Amino acid sequence: ESSEKWILNVTAQTPTNIAVIKYWGKRDEDLILPINDSISVTLDPNHLCTTTSVAVSPAFTQDRMWLNGKEVSLSGGRYQNCLRELRSRASDFEDEKKGIKITKKNWEKLHVHVVSYNNFPTAAGLASSAAGLACLVFSLAKLMNVKEDHSKLSAIARQGSGSACRSLYGGFVKWIMGKEENGSDSIAVQLADEKHWDDLVIIIAVVSSRQKETSSTSGMRDSVETSPLIKHRAKEVVPKRIIEMEEVIRKRDFPAFARLTCADSNQFHAVCLDTLPPIFYMNDTSHRIISCVEKWNRHEGSPQVAYTFDAGPNAVLISHNRKAATLLLQRLLFYFPPKSDTDLNSYVIGDKT
Numbered sequence: 314e315s316s317e318k319w320i321l322n323v324t325a326q327t328p329t330n331i332a333v334i335k336y337w338g339k340r341d342e343d344l345i346l347p348i349n350d351s352i353s354v355t356l357d358p359n360h361l362c363t364t365t366s367v368a369v370s371p372a373f374t375q376d377r378m379w380l381n382g383k384e385v386s387l388s389g390g391r392y393q394n395c396l397r398e399l400r401s402r403a404s405d406f407e408d409e410k411k412g413i414k415i416t417k418k419n420w421e422k423l424h425v426h427v428v429s430y431n432n433f434p435t436a437a438g439l440a441s442s443a444a445g446l447a448c449l450v451f452s453l454a455k456l457m458n459v460k461e462d463h464s465k466l467s468a469i470a471r472q473g474s475g476s477a478c479r480s481l482y483g484g485f486v487k488w489i490m491g492k493e494e495n496g497s498d499s500i501a502v503q504l505a506d507e508k509h510w511d512d513l514v515i516i517i518a519v520v521s522s523r524q525k526e527t528s529s530t531s532g533m534r535d536s537v538e539t540s541p542l543i544k545h546r547a548k549e550v551v552p553k554r555i556i557e558m559e560e561v562i563r564k565r566d567f568p569a570f571a572r573l574t575c576a577d578s579n580q581f582h583a584v585c586l587d588t589l590p591p592i593f594y595m596n597d598t599s600h601r602i603i604s605c606v607e608k609w610n611r612h613e614g615s616p617q618v619a620y621t622f623d624a625g626p627n628a629v630l631i632s633h634n635r636k637a638a639t640l641l642l643q644r645l646l647f648y649f650p651p652k653s654d655t656d657l658n659s660y661v662i663g664d665k666t
C-alpha cells in the first residue's frame with residue numbers, strides 16, 4: 314500500500330581522531346575493552362572525515378552498506394554488535410504528515426541501508442575506522458530515535474572499533490578503560506572542547522599511500538600475547554602519563570604536551586618492535602621525520618612541533634601555532650622535495666613510485 318512506500322533518512326559527518334596517549338591492547342576482544350586509558354585530539358571536521366547517510370524503509374529486505382561506492386558486508390560481528398545495541402534502544406517514531414509510524418518493536422524487523430564516504434583516500438592508511446564507526450553509530454542512533462547521551466553512544470561505537478569511541482566528541486577526549494566486565498564504564502569523555510586550544514595546527518605527512526601490512530586488531534593481539542614491555546607500559550607508564558597529559562592540556566603547556574606526545578608514540582612503536590614477530594609500522598622516511606623534528610625542537614630550545622605515528626608510516630605533526638606550522642612545512646619541503654611535476658595536494662613524501 315502507498316502508506317508503506319516511505320523512506321526515512323539521516324546524514325551525519327564525523328571527523329577522525331589522533332591519539333596522543335595511545336590505545337594498544339585489549340583485555341576483551343569481543344567487547345573491545347582496552348588495557349589502558351587513551352587520550353586523543355579530534356580533527357577539524359573539514360578534513361579527514363566520514364559522511365554517512367542511513368535510511369530505513371519497509372521496502373528494504375536486508376541490512377546493506379556501501380563504503381566509498383562499493384558494497385561491503387554488514388555480517389561481521391562488530392557491525393552486528395553495534396546494530397543490535399542500537400535496535401534494542403530504539404524508540405517510537407511518528408511523522409503524521411508523511412504517514413510514518415515506527416514502534417519500538419518494528420525497529421527489530423525493519424532493515425537499514427548505509428552509504429558512507431571518506432573525504433580522504435582510504436588507501437592512504439590513515440585512520441578511517443575511527444571516523445567511520447563513530448559516524449555509523451551516531452547516524453543510526455539519530456535515525457532510530459535512540460535517547461542516549463554521547464557517552465553511552467561512545468560505548469556502542471567502541472564495539473565497532475576501539476578508537477571510534479573517541480570520535481563522538483570534538484577537542485580533547487579521554488577513553489576511560491573502565492573496570493566492569495560488561496564494558497558499561499569503558500566510555501569516552503570530553504576533556505576540553507575544540508575551542509580550548511584552537512591555535513594548534515595539525516599537518517599530516519603522507520609517507521606512503523600503501524595499505525599497512527599488519528592490522529591494528531591483529532597487531533595488538535600479538536603484542537598482548539608476546540610483549541613484556543606492553544605490561545609495563547599499561548600498568549606503570551600510561552596511568553602516570555594520562556594524569557600529566559590532562560594537566561598539560563588544561564594548561565595549554567605546549568612544550569610538555571610535545572614531550573609527552575612524542576614519548577608515547579615512541580613507546581607504542583617500541584612495544585610493536587617488542588612483539589613476536591616484531592611489527593614495523595614506521596619506515597626510514599618516518600624515522601627521518603622524527604630526527605628532523607627532534608633536531609629542530611632542540612635547536613629552538615623549547616619544542617615547536619610534536620610528532621605521533623599510528624599503525625602506519627604516516628606522520629601526524631602537531632604544531633604550536635600557525636607560525637610553527639609554516640616553518641615546519643618549509644622544512645618538510647626542503648628535506649623531502651617534491652618532484653617538479655608533483656601535485657602538492659596529493660604529494661606523498663616517501664613513495665618511490
Ligand code: 2P0
Nearest residue numbers: 332335336474475476529530623624
Ligand atoms: C589509537 N590505534 O589510540 C591507537 C594508536 C593505532 C595506534 O586505535 O581493533 O582500529 O578496531 O579496536 O581502534 C587503532 O586501533 O582497533 C588504534 P580495534 P583500532 O588510536
